[in-house]
Amino acid sequence: MTFEPTFRTAGLALAAALMLGASPTVLAAATPADTLVLADGIDDIVSLDPAEAFEFSGIDLLNNTYDSLIELDPLKPGELIPGLAESWDVSEDGMTFTFKMKSGITFASGNPVRAEDAAWSLQRVVKLDKTPAFILTQFGFTPDNVDDLIKADGDMLTITIDKKFAPSMFYNCMTAVVASIIDKETAMANEVNGDFGYEWLKTNTAGTGAYVLRSYKPQDSYILEARPGYWRGDAKLKRVFMRHVPEGSAQRLLLEKGDIDVARGLTPTDVQGLAGSPDVSVDADMEGYIYYLAANQKVEPLNNPKVLEAIRYLVDYEGMVNTVLKDKMIVQQGFLPRGYLGEVTDTPYALDVEKAKALLAEAGFPNGIEVTMSVRNDPLRMEMAQAIQNTLGQGGIKVTLKPGAGAEVLGDYRARNHELTLQSWGPDYPDPHTNASTFAWNPNNSDDAKLTGVLAWRTAWDAGEMTAMVDAAVVERDSEKRRVMYEDIQKLHRDTSAFVTMFQEIGLTARRNNVANLHTGGTTDQVTYWYVTK
Structure with missing residues (x-):
């Protein structure tokens, strides 16, 4: 759905020196041509570990830094497409699912993606048993049985569940952020007291996504940096800079001045206030x-x-x-x-x-x-x-x-x-x-x-x-x-x-008119940054 009035405004721009560690609240230069600068309220982030993240802002970040076995197509919301698995199948009794991993894909560390990483990532969710674990444990997995029910053999991953489900429901669950595939070697290199790298992954990423997390300041900002060689094609912009700006009126002012490229938390009053502006567009999606x-x-x-x-x-x-x-x-x-x-x-x-x-x-x-x-x-x-x-x-x-x-x-x-x-x-x-x-x-x-x-x-x-x-x-x-x-x-x-x-x-997303191809995911609520151009 598109919010038809095209709202625009003139303005100056924000922030140079993103990578110099300066506070985003005091910068005042043009937004860099290779960086998408957004404003939203991100104070809901509890953790950046895919096994624990369950809040809107954290899931947005992780959707761009990790991939799963099966993905939702950003260009066709709701449609399932291959992710890190090239193909999948289910047994006649509906109880055993098999996934064949793609070859040649690497994590941000350079480590190859293996079926072993996929099995370990899903097992880890069950063993840590954080809030979103129920998405997987509803299939009968427990810390005691998950190693036997989720197994890797070469490039094949086998998952056995405890009762029949509609197969589409199981596949849809595999698109959730909690089913993201983590670099086992990197996570375990940062393990402390048998935590599977949990404390480290709360503020770091170890995925296959188009971006990696470069900086995260709780209730302040985060910076994502594109990684070359992403299997879907390199991200069009080098960086994503998210600023914590909870007030819609403040976001609107920053957008009008050109200090940000995208505002994701405008109220209807803020949107109406942009009417007639020449440099800003507002998109609406259910x-x-x-x-x-x-x-x-x-x-x-x-x-x-x-x-x-x-x-x-x-x-x-x-x-x-x-x-x-x-x-x-x-x-x-x-x-x-x-x-x-x-x-x-x-x-x-x-x-x-x-x-x-x-x-x-x-x-x-x-x-x-x-x-x-x-x-x-x-x-x-x-x-x-x-x-x-x-x-x-x-x-x-x-x-x-x-x-x-x-x-x-x-x-x-x-x-x-x-x-x-x-x-x-x-x-x-x-x-x-x-x-x-x-x-x-x-x-x-x-x-x-x-x-x-x-x-x-x-x-x-x-x-x-x-x-x-x-x-x-x-x-x-x-x-x-x-x-x-x-x-x-x-x-x-x-x-x-x-x-x-x-x-x-x-969803009302206001953007400068030079920003294109920002997909918010519609009713699946999975924002995608790697297609965005400026």
Whole structure:
């Protein structure tokens, strides 16, 4: 989808001396011709280890520094193409997958890519058991059995799973960042106390991607440098320089001046402010991010079904997309993004203050309730949070906002320490199970389960019968039957869960007009830098 008004402006430029270590906030020269300079909020980065990275900004970085066995085609979003494997197959019983590795590909270190590296990388994810490990462990892998189930033999990789799945679902999982192939020799050369190179890889890269990480300053910036001989063809630009600029208004000013090439965190207000500018264009793509409220079911009275229903009627969905979220969001009340198999597009909930007050009275709270809502401290989410705070207050729910940095808010959420939280979620692979398995699946709701990658667990919600429904849908090979199953799950989830699903994001990327071929990945949310030209 393209945001048709072409917005442009004149301007000076930023920053020379990228590689001299100067602070990006004080540089003031033209953006180098061989460097893509971007601004976005990157304070959500927790780790750059593919086995742990699970946040939007970190995944963007890793998508350009690592590759996987199977890739999504940046030029045809959603289409699977060969990555580090040249071919793959599945056995008749649907339980064993084989991959033939491409020859002649090297890591950034110069080490050759081997099936052994692929097996070790996937085994490592399971053994480290960080947040995104569930993408692989759902296939029956454990630290005890993974060495027997994922094996390398020459240039062949064999993966045996514990039950039949729709083969396309398994292949789609192999495109996730957590399935990135790491240079075993380099990682193990930096191993400390048997950590598989984990501490080192939190701030370094060891992949086959078009770029390597040259510099990373948390909550400040990172610099990627192109590596020659990339198997897909060398990156068109020598460097990518990402600046942490969380405020959309600041990004807009930098873009207008020419101090950055691309702004990825503009609010709709910022975009409208660019109207008529002669040197800037704005592209819009339907993205896979779903915005939602999660109510901790350990917290009373948020665990009361009537209270949850009242909250659903106290969000002004249409009002927000017509004002603070204009051109940035659409109303979406199913947990699957539009464009996925089994999408549900009807929106039965709308702002109804009197109905919500009646529901609170039925729940035993005629005088209302008080709740704290945590939210990442960036302009867009704060605008959303304030709008929600206002309409919840109209219905008798007094909300105290608790803003924080992305990593801080996520930390509380993953530790089940929130009350109500405003969050967003992006799919990990282009299959409906990616969201169903986290929003509507929770096989063990105990604190000890530590299913931090499962949103239902994070908010302490027992998914009940939906867990079995999700398990049945993921093994169904008939696409039409699968579609109906996911529709049924979403409708039940929408009406009975601890979540209030509200919006799907439209990605607004503003760029100087000399920038071309920046692919953001559409609903798969995998940004690609190596095709970009200036």
